[in-house]
Amino acid sequence: MILLDNVSKIYRNGAKALRGVDIRIEDGEFVFIMGPSGSGKSTLIRLLLHETEPTEGTIRVGDVEVTGLHRRHIPQYRRELGVVFQDFRLLKERNVYENVAFAQRVIGVPTKEIRENVPRMLQMVGLSAKYKAFPSELSGGEQQRVAIARALINSPKVLLADEPTGNLDADNSMGIMKLLEDINRRGTTVIVVTHSREIVRSMQKRVIMLEKGFVVRDIEEGSYNL
Numbered sequence: 008m009i010l011l012d013n014v015s016k017i018y019r020n021g022a023k024a025l026r027g028v029d030i031r032i033e034d035g036e037f038v039f040i041m042g043p044s045g046s047g048k049s050t051l052i053r054l055l056l057h058e059t060e061p062t063e064g065t066i067r068v069g070d071v072e073v074t075g076l077h078r079r080h081i082p083q084y085r086r087e088l089g090v091v092f093q094d095f096r097l098l099k100e101r102n103v104y105e106n107v108a109f110a111q112r113v114i115g116v117p118t119k120e121i122r123e124n125v126p127r128m129l130q131m132v133g134l135s136a137k138y139k140a141f142p143s144e145l146s147g148g149e150q151q152r153v154a155i156a157r158a159l160i161n162s163p164k165v166l167l168a169d170e171p172t173g174n175l176d177a178d179n180s181m182g183i184m185k186l187l188e189d190i191n192r193r194g195t196t197v198i199v200v201t202h203s204r205e206i207v208r209s210m211q212k213r214v215i216m217l218e219k220g221f222v223v224r225d226i227e228e229g230s231y232n233l
Contacts, residue, residue, distance in 0.1 A: 008033055009055070009165065009196070014064035015220075016050050024050035026220040028064070032198065034164070037191040037228075039207050040200045042217035048200045051217070052169050055198075056088065057081050069164060086114065089158030089166040089195075093173035095150045097142040097157075103129065104138040107156045114161065128156040132186060148179030155186060159195070166190060168199045172206065184210060207231055 009032040016025040025047045032038055040048050053059045054066060057073055066073040071084055097106050107125045116124070129135050132152040142150055151171060158166060168187060172180035184199075184206055191197040201207065207214055214231050216224040 008067070008069065009198075010065075010067045011051075011054075012065045012067075014054065014061045014066060016047075016054065016059065017062045023220050025054075025061070025217075028217075028220070028222055030215060030222065030225075032196065034196055035191070035194055037188065037197045037210075037212045038199070039210070039212055039214045040198060040217065041202070041204075041207065041214055045219070046217040047220045048217055049169070052167055052200060055165075055167060056090065057084060086161055087164050089155075089161070089163035091151070091154050091158050091166065091168040091171045093170035095142070095147075095154045095174075097150055097153055099142050102139050102141050103134060103145070103153050106142070106153055107160055110157045110160045116161075124160055125156075128160050131159075132156045146179070147175050148182055151175065151179075151183050152186065155183070155190070159190065163195065165196045165198065168197065170200055170202070172201065172203065177205075180206060181209070204233060208233070 011028050011030040014025055014028045017023050040051060042048050054061055055068065057076055061074060069087065076084060098109060101109065104125055107128055108121050111121045111124060126135065129138055132155055134149060134152055137145065137149060145153070172183050175183065180203070187197050187199065188210065208231055211229050211231055213228045214226040215222060
């Protein structure tokens, strides 16, 4: 479960990014976060990643009280989260296999296990045949699939996707969303930040809408019709 209780974030320049936000996301949910630029979407992701602290309120992810989490515990906490960004953030000098394997190497997973885990993840995202390819040799949709495989390789409980289709065409966008839906069906909680009403309308998942730092609507699954 993810719980934000009366969370506000005011930056040093006085900008009020979030104001008294209350959000509860159950294990295994698929939730879209929507809102115009400056509504607080990126701040929400940063708070969940513990890249910044709330000015007020508390945040809990699973059994972890994220608010005030000691610095030495942050790396362990973040292993429970998978993150996918709009710009893919792949290592350009490494091939597909090594990009996915990197996430396991940094936490000390034995090479034997990596050799078993990476092919399994690449098969799941439909890129088994591309394991030797470098990012520059892949389409945008393929690069995002590599990023998703890397985000999932350590079996996170929660996947955060920040505008994952922002650099993709319509066909690739829907392919990525269907992949995220399949990942969700396997038990991972999925939170997607997006501007795309077309994607949200087609997926018909729960939608939390932000505006000027406030939660202005919380639309239950199957009810989005804007």
